Amino acid sequence: MNEMTGGTGSGSGSEKPMANIHEFVHCVQQIFVESANMQLIPPKLAFRLNLPVWSRFEGAARKALDLARTYVNENVEHIRNEVNGESDGMSGQGIIRQLLNDGSISVEEMVRIIVDLFIAAADTTSHATQWALYLLSRNPQCQRRMLDEVNSVTGGHIVEECHLPHLSYTKGVIKEALRLYPVAPFLTRYLSHDMELSGYGIPSGKLIVMSLYTTGRKCEYFNDANQFMPERWLRDKELANHQTINTHACLPFGLGVRSCIGRRVAEIQMQFLLSRIVQKFQLSAVSNKEIGINLRMIATPEQPIHLALKKRATL
Structure with a gap:
């Protein structure tokens, strides 16, 4: 989402911000809400009957696509004007500029790619980051360890790429936040061949649904499965204490050719945002009450998460 607000995670982009960013985010949120409402209704049937849920979904999707497409086209024109000597002084190498300079794909293809990325990332990365901040606020020892690492690596300077x-x-x-609160709590796949699952024969072509939320919290896969323990993912086994038993039990981005195309972008954005926030602020939970989770198409908090941020004296 940073590209939409004027730059990349490292602060080097030059794209113009989207004027209607809040309207766009609202539309994307409604797309996910209405998609969840249609889980038990075949989309073709909802369309033919012109059900209200379909009308709301279609309206939100059309508006989000129009806003994103307008944004991309405006930036293409803006960058071309710079090339033609009509620059407004902005510079940098954002995604749109890099794709234009590469020249291997058409503008229309580029628009489709970026619009897809915007819609896919608008509500997912933000919720994943929200859960991570929530967990850090409830685990001050983890927050302190993260701060120590960041300061050790950066020498006390702001985090850069x-x-x-x-x-x-x-x-x-x-990784630990996504294990406990996977942004996409369910993974679906059509079987390419017959297979046996727990003694049941499943024919090819059938749709199977896997609960990443369930597998991520099973003690048979993770020791102290309900505990927030980021060190379980460290490669140094002495530090990790062998806490991760089966990493394939946690697949927040999926796996293989159908895995999330925006994984790398999401991870970089979260690394930048979380590390810079922890550098500048001490996080604490406003309430000791644990926040529940809504398991829909994306995992959302049952109620708003309120955090207290106290500015650190060192920065």
């Missing part, structure tokens, strides 16, 4: 590969514990925080 060159620091990200060295933030192992920060990456563990993200």
Whole structure:
């Protein structure tokens, strides 16, 4: 989503911000809500009967697509004007500029790619980050360890792109948050061949649904499965204490050719945002009451998450 508000995660982009960003986010949220409402209704039937849920879904999807497409086209024109000597002084290498400079795909193809990325990432990465901040606020020892790592790697300076590969514990925080609160709690696949699952024969072509929320919290796959322990993902086995028994029990981005295309973008955005927030603020939960989770198409909090941020004296 950073591209839509004027830059990349590292602060080097030059794309113009989307004027109607809040309207766009609202439309995307409604797409997910109405999609969840149609889980038990075949879309073709909802369309033929012109059900209210279909009308709301169609309206939100059309508006989101129109807003995103307008944004991309405006930026294409803006970048071309810069090339023609009509620059407004902005510079940088955002995604749109890089794709234009590459020249291997048409503008129409580029518009489709970026619009897809916007809609897919608008409500998912934000919720995943929200859960991570919530868990850090409830686990001050993990927050302190993350801060120590960030300061050790950066020397007390702001986190930049060159620091990200060295933030192992920060990456563990993200993985652990996605294990406990997978943004896509259910993984669906059509079987390509006959197989047996727990003694049941499943023929090819059938749709199976796997609960990532369930497998991520099973003690047979993770020791102390309900505990927030980012160190379980560290590669140093002595530090990790062998807490991860089966990493394939946690697949928040899926696996294989159908895995999430935006995984790398989401992970980088979360690494930047979480590390910079922890650098500047001490997080604490406003309430000790645990927040429940709504398991729909995406995992959302049952109620708003309120955090207290206290500015650190060192920055």
